[in-house]
Structures are given as C-alpha cells and as structure tokens.
Amino acid sequence: MNLSERKWCGWGLKQSPDLLKDKRNSFWNWLRELSGFTELPHTLPVDINSISLNEPTLPSTLISELETKISQGKITSEPIERIIHARGKSYLDTLALRSGNLPDVPDIVIYPQTKEEVIEVIRWALFNNVAIIPFGGGTSVVGGVNPIKGQNHIGIATLDLREMNRLINIDTKSRIACAESGIEGPHLEELLQKEGFTLGHYPQSFEFSTLGGWVSARGAGHQSIRYGKAEDWFVGAEIISPPGPWKTEAFPASAAGPQIKDLIPGSEGTLGIMTDIEFRIHPLPQEKYYNAYIFPSFEAGIEASRQLMQTDIPLAMIRLSDAQETFFYTAMQMGGGDPSSLPKFCLMLIGLEGDSPCITAGRQIIESIFANHQAISLGEGIADQWFQQRFLLPYLRDEMLDYGLGVDTLETATRWNQLLDLHEAIHKAIQETIENDPDQKPQFPIVMAHISHAYLDGASLYFTFVFPRSLKDPSQQWHRIKNSASHVIRYHKATISHHHGIGTDHKQWLTGEKSALAYELLRQIKYQIDPKNILNPGKLF
Incomplete structure (x- = not known):
C-alpha cells in the first residue's frame, strides 16, 4: 500500500492508463456533441494544498492518551490524511473532494497493526464518545466511509485497517483460509495462488479494495457465478464491538437457531470491526x-x-x-x-x-x-x-469530470420474469430526468446497462449514465436522477442495491425494502451491540 501513488480526489493511481489512445480527440468531440456543449468546459479539481479544514475537535489530551495504547500502529492528524479519508469514491464523494468543500473530515486517522490495538481503540472511543469510521480501501460508491458523528459524539476517528494485511493460514483439506481484514485484493490473491488456490473475488475495485470491505458491503466479483458473492464465501470472523471481542459461528452447517454470522456481511462496520476473516477458497x-x-x-x-x-x-x-x-x-x-x-x-x-x-x-x-x-x-x-x-474503466470518470460531464452507476437485482420490464423502466426514468434537467439539457443522454451477475432465479442490472453536469448545483442534479431511478426500483419490488451496499446514498430506501418490523429488529440488534452508536454512524441505521 503506497498512498502517495494514488489519486486523492479520484480513482486509482496518479499514473492513469490511456484508454482512448489515438481516438482521444474524436471521442471527446463526440461526447461534447451528445452533451449539448458548444465547448467542453474545463472543471479541474482544486489544489489539495488550498483546502481549508476545520480544526480537529478531539482534545489533544485524548489523542495523547490513545497514543499510549497504540504502540505498533500510527495515529495522525495530518491534513492530507484527513482529506483522503474524508470521502470514498461515490459521485457525491468525488464532487466534494474535487471542490475542496469538506465540512466533515475525521479528526484523526488511526492505522492499527494488531487485533489488540483495535480493542484498545474501541474501548477508548466508547469511553470518550468518539465516532469510529472503519476504512478499508476507501472504494465505497455509496457514502459508506463518510465521517459522520451523532449529537453526543465529541469527535471522529477513522480506523484504516490496511496495515492489518496478513494471510494467517490456509486449511487445504477444508478449503478455508483466514486473513486479516485489511488485506487488499492483489496481495491476497498473490498469496493464495502461491499455494494453488484462489478466492475468485474480482470486483471492479479489486486493485484497491480489501477483504473486510468486500464482506462489509456484501460485494460481488466479476466471476461471482462460479465463486459466489461475499456472503456466499464468508465463513466467519473475529469482531471487535463496544461490549468486547467476539467470534461468529463458523460451522459447515448448523441448525442451532439463526446464525449470527449472517448479520455481518452487509453490516458496513456498524456492528463491529472485523479483524480476522475466514473464507472459502478454490483450487486454481x-x-x-x-x-x-x-x-x-x-x-x-x-x-x-x-x-x-x-x-x-x-x-x-x-x-x-x-x-x-x-x-x-x-x-x-x-x-x-x-x-x-x-x-x-x-x-x-x-x-x-x-x-x-x-x-x-x-x-x-x-x-x-x-x-x-x-x-x-x-x-x-x-x-x-x-x-x-x-x-480500468473507472479512470475514465475522472477525465469526464474534468470536462464538465457527470457519470455515475447504480445497480439492482430482480427475478428473470421481471428483468426486462425493470430494465426498460429504469432506463426511461434516468433518461427522462436527464433530458428534463432544469440547468443543463443534453443533446442525447447516455444511459446504458448490463447484466453483471446471474442466478438460478434472476440477475442484477448495472446502469451507467453520462450527462452534462450542472455547474449550479451538481449535487441536486444527481439526487434528481438517483431518486427517479430508485422510485422505479422500489415500485418494481427490486432491491435497492445488489452489491454496492447502503452507506448514506441508499439509507432512505432501506426501511421500505426490509419492512418496518424487520428494520426495527435490525436496529435493536445494533442498539444492543453499540448503544452509543459509535460504529460508523449514519450508515444503515
């Protein structure tokens, strides 16, 4: 992990691949015509050194106290660290970073190296009412790592787990491996493949996302038909929560009541910090x-x-x-x-x-x-x-943002007998919203989709849409598009997210999908585990 090689306000590495090559000029001219611009505007991000941040609200005495408990890890309040941990990779996140408008940033960033240090961090946060934001690769596209604190929290600490990146063991007979949650995709696969195995989980964020992040968001890789989504290959985990450390079940199968481990995939760090994760592996x-x-x-x-x-x-x-x-x-x-x-x-x-x-x-x-x-x-x-x-395709988004264009994705899933109707309805909703934008009307909106993951009973739909970005209020423009598509998804009784997760972007739609009773049940579980709501507040609950 070398953060200095990565973009602070965009996707991936600073040395971006050239996807357009000799078609670059003609491609941008074509997008200009479709977008209705006479000339593509230049909308570059601000200089990171020009961003003014609010001073940390955590008292220095509390930070010093925590430093005595973190002997191997690192604690920093450097401005650049606070900025790159202030948002993930969603469209709204990227707009905020590029504009330098960051009213909410973590006070400190903590890099623990051991399970014991995570325990100390959670104890410290619980006693002092500090919000803890779990951070893996920071690739959430739904606001899953945004620093939010409740009214009783005195500050925010982001817990970056990427220093916890060991492959702990491989059980070749049971085909189960165990690794620390902060291990990134390429490193994990390199270690597994040396032993003749693979997890087979290759999301588009693979190069920069982590094992813990995949489980937290119920992620899916390109080859999920063969190897499963995160909830399929997840076996169990060791978790640090405010009441203390605990382990989920990890049986091959069990009829001993509901399995608590089923609560962890998709919990987005709101129930605890995963330190060690067991997962199923396959021979190459x-x-x-x-x-x-x-x-x-x-x-x-x-x-x-x-x-x-x-x-x-x-x-x-x-x-x-x-x-x-x-x-x-x-x-x-x-x-x-x-x-x-x-x-x-x-x-x-x-x-x-x-x-x-x-x-x-x-x-x-x-x-x-x-x-x-x-x-x-x-x-x-x-x-x-x-x-x-x-x-590589996410790199193209940054270039589009440089030229006054907006681009985002959304995804859902439904049964085979509803898939075509849902596709047509979402496509129509997005296209009409873009065409009727009060600020910026395109010549021809780009709205496209694909089936990305399939099952016996249905499949997911993954939409991408490109539009001329409103320079007056790009956030509201995005909300209009997102809400119109989300209303259609709920009307057709499809899921609000197949693999991106909930974060902040989908939170308002979760109760309707789960039902009020089921959502309240989940909320009560959250309250029992985290009564002060210090774990990733503002997400899910």
Whole structure:
C-alpha cells in the first residue's frame, strides 16, 4: 500500500492508463456533441494544498492518551490524511473532494497493526464518545466511509485497517483460509495462488479494495457465478464491538437457531470491526474459457442467460450489455457514432472456469443454447481485451469530470420474469430526468446497462449514465436522477442495491425494502451491540 501513488480526489493511481489512445480527440468531440456543449468546459479539481479544514475537535489530551495504547500502529492528524479519508469514491464523494468543500473530515486517522490495538481503540472511543469510521480501501460508491458523528459524539476517528494485511493460514483439506481484514485484493490473491488456490473475488475495485470491505458491503466479483458473492464465501470472523471481542459461528452447517454470522456481511462496520476473516477458497481452475457473442436483442440475451444459469456447467461469468452499452463501447473504440440510429444487437461476454472436461462439455451446451437465439460468436479476442481492461474503466470518470460531464452507476437485482420490464423502466426514468434537467439539457443522454451477475432465479442490472453536469448545483442534479431511478426500483419490488451496499446514498430506501418490523429488529440488534452508536454512524441505521 503506497498512498502517495494514488489519486486523492479520484480513482486509482496518479499514473492513469490511456484508454482512448489515438481516438482521444474524436471521442471527446463526440461526447461534447451528445452533451449539448458548444465547448467542453474545463472543471479541474482544486489544489489539495488550498483546502481549508476545520480544526480537529478531539482534545489533544485524548489523542495523547490513545497514543499510549497504540504502540505498533500510527495515529495522525495530518491534513492530507484527513482529506483522503474524508470521502470514498461515490459521485457525491468525488464532487466534494474535487471542490475542496469538506465540512466533515475525521479528526484523526488511526492505522492499527494488531487485533489488540483495535480493542484498545474501541474501548477508548466508547469511553470518550468518539465516532469510529472503519476504512478499508476507501472504494465505497455509496457514502459508506463518510465521517459522520451523532449529537453526543465529541469527535471522529477513522480506523484504516490496511496495515492489518496478513494471510494467517490456509486449511487445504477444508478449503478455508483466514486473513486479516485489511488485506487488499492483489496481495491476497498473490498469496493464495502461491499455494494453488484462489478466492475468485474480482470486483471492479479489486486493485484497491480489501477483504473486510468486500464482506462489509456484501460485494460481488466479476466471476461471482462460479465463486459466489461475499456472503456466499464468508465463513466467519473475529469482531471487535463496544461490549468486547467476539467470534461468529463458523460451522459447515448448523441448525442451532439463526446464525449470527449472517448479520455481518452487509453490516458496513456498524456492528463491529472485523479483524480476522475466514473464507472459502478454490483450487486454481485447470482451464479458463472466455468468449464474446452478439445477440439480436437484449431480450434474446436475457433468455439465453436464464437457460444457461439453469444448466449444470462451470459458468464463471455472464455479462450481457444492452444495445446502448454495446453501442457506447463500440463508439469509444471508434471515436464516436450516431446514437439516433441505434442498432438492437447486444454484446455478451461469457466465461467458464474449471476442469478441462467440464469446460469442453460446457462449451457445447453454450453453443446449443446460443444457436437457438441466433447468437453469433465474435471469438475470444474481444473477451480477452475486456479481461485486460476490466479494472480500468473507472479512470475514465475522472477525465469526464474534468470536462464538465457527470457519470455515475447504480445497480439492482430482480427475478428473470421481471428483468426486462425493470430494465426498460429504469432506463426511461434516468433518461427522462436527464433530458428534463432544469440547468443543463443534453443533446442525447447516455444511459446504458448490463447484466453483471446471474442466478438460478434472476440477475442484477448495472446502469451507467453520462450527462452534462450542472455547474449550479451538481449535487441536486444527481439526487434528481438517483431518486427517479430508485422510485422505479422500489415500485418494481427490486432491491435497492445488489452489491454496492447502503452507506448514506441508499439509507432512505432501506426501511421500505426490509419492512418496518424487520428494520426495527435490525436496529435493536445494533442498539444492543453499540448503544452509543459509535460504529460508523449514519450508515444503515
């Protein structure tokens, strides 16, 4: 972990990859025309050294007291540390950082190195009424790491767990590994693969996110069909909460009442700080096969996906782009295109991982099902290209923000029989809201989606939308778009989030999804564990 190499107000590394190459000028001119700008504005972020922060509210005597308990870790109140821990990577987070408008920042940032130091931090925070914000890779896109304190909290401390990054052990017979929660994706996979295993969890944030963050948000990787979402591969954890340290169950199976471990994935640090996490691992696949296909329509691709999911082949990934996304990524490669004559065909990327005989049998089933839906194979080259660039697309958002554009994503999930209607309704809601924006009207709004994760009974939908950013009130502009899409999601009884989590952005929608009774049950559990609400306040509850 070298924070000096990473952007303080954007995605990833300072040395950003060049995704556009020789199409750069034509691509930006094309986006300018679609956005309705005569000329793309230059809206660069402020200089980090120009940002004025409020002074820490925590008394120096309390900080000194904590320093006596943290002998191996580090405590800092350096302005740059407070700034980079002030927000995650959501659209609103990025706007706040780029503008330098940061009224709420942590007073201190703590880097513990041991479980015992985490215990001391929580004891100190509980006694002194200090809000604790758990921080892994800081890649939350829903406001999950924003520093919020309740009315009784005297200050905010962000707990950055990335120094706790050891792989503790691997049980090869049970295929279960244990690692500290702050270990980042590349380091974890490197250590596992040296022993012939993989977790197989590759979210788009893989390069910078952590094991603890994946569990906290119920995250999903690109190959979740094969390896599962976080709640599927999560076995158990050691947790530090205000009453003290505790462990979840970790049985292969149990009928001893409801399993408390099921509360941890998706709890977003509100119930405790995970220190050690056990998770299921898999032997490295003997073979991988990825291919690209074109379908005559999104509906045909959905039906083929459903049929594939209800067979017994070693599927790792189905990624079906709608016509708009297929067009956009083609235009990105070509430097532009005419959206008024949008073709209906849709791109699917499909992947198999496993033993060679299973891969061979799986390919035959794929060809049989796809032939019935008039799909055409494009070969493995396009799939290989996507595989090489799968972690890089978020870099393009920062460039768009530099040129007066807004871009964000949202995701949901529903059953197969509702998927097409939900897709059309969300697409319409987002497009109409962008078109009717009171501040900035585009020539042609870009709204696109893909199926990113699939199951026996349904799939997720992942939307991306690009729009000319309001320079008057970009936050309210985003809220109008987000609310219109979220109302549609709730009307269709889909989930408000498939894998991004709740954070601050989705909190208002959680009660409606859970029901008032279920939400109150969760809130009472929170109160029993954390009566002073020091753990990540303002999220979930």
